[in-house]
Amino acid sequence: MSSSASPESPTTPIHSYSPGTLVYEVNLSVPKEKADDYIEWLKVFTKDQVRNIPGFLSSMVFRQPKPYGLHWLSEEGNNKTYLTVHYVIASQEDLKNYLDNNQREVAAAEQERFDFLVTSRRTLSVVC
Template sequence: MSTEAPASPSTPVHTYSAGTLVYEVNLSVPREKVDEYLEWLRGFTKEQVNRIPGFLSSMVFRQPKPYGLHWLSEEGNAKTYITVHYVIESQRHLEQYLEKEQPTVAAAEQERFEFLVTSRRTLSVVF
């Protein structure tokens, strides 16, 4: 299992304030593929932020096995769980992405990494 270096002083610090809109993608990756996937994901998330209007930043998290989620708890310890947060400028930008871009992005990701189990949700910071 790879470990990421701590953020360097040149790495932007993410802050969320009331009203911040977050598009969250949760992924289930076989442990033997996680290093390859994370290497690809690093460039992919940067590209998304640079290319898609309204995408302001991204953060990638590794999470412990989510025991409370039945559909994931059956996977045993064979998977690594990754969560990606994209900070989105507005609801309008998110809706445009979901309508025009997301199906193509999901299909390309599935084609390259057919093993992924993903879920998506939108979060809005309350305080």
């Protein structure tokens, strides 16, 4: 058996972003005073998504500086923490199934627990 997985998460495969890779991206805006709690929750939540949603292969959470030029964030000032989650999805069909059958419930659960979120979503497909 190969030991190519990282020591931090031996059961989580690493997926490269090669041509054709399908990424479901979720962008989040969280009040700075709640960011640490949210990030701790998000670490567990994203791994659970990969374990429980068919076709979700891996996830990565990024912290980013304030995204300039995005109108929907331009009035938030500097009191937010910005996060981006990338889920690598096995196929367009798996993504469609998630969007049709799970996404509304997931969004509602996040909204109920963290009623302060500003969220945007998009799908990316690696070209090169």
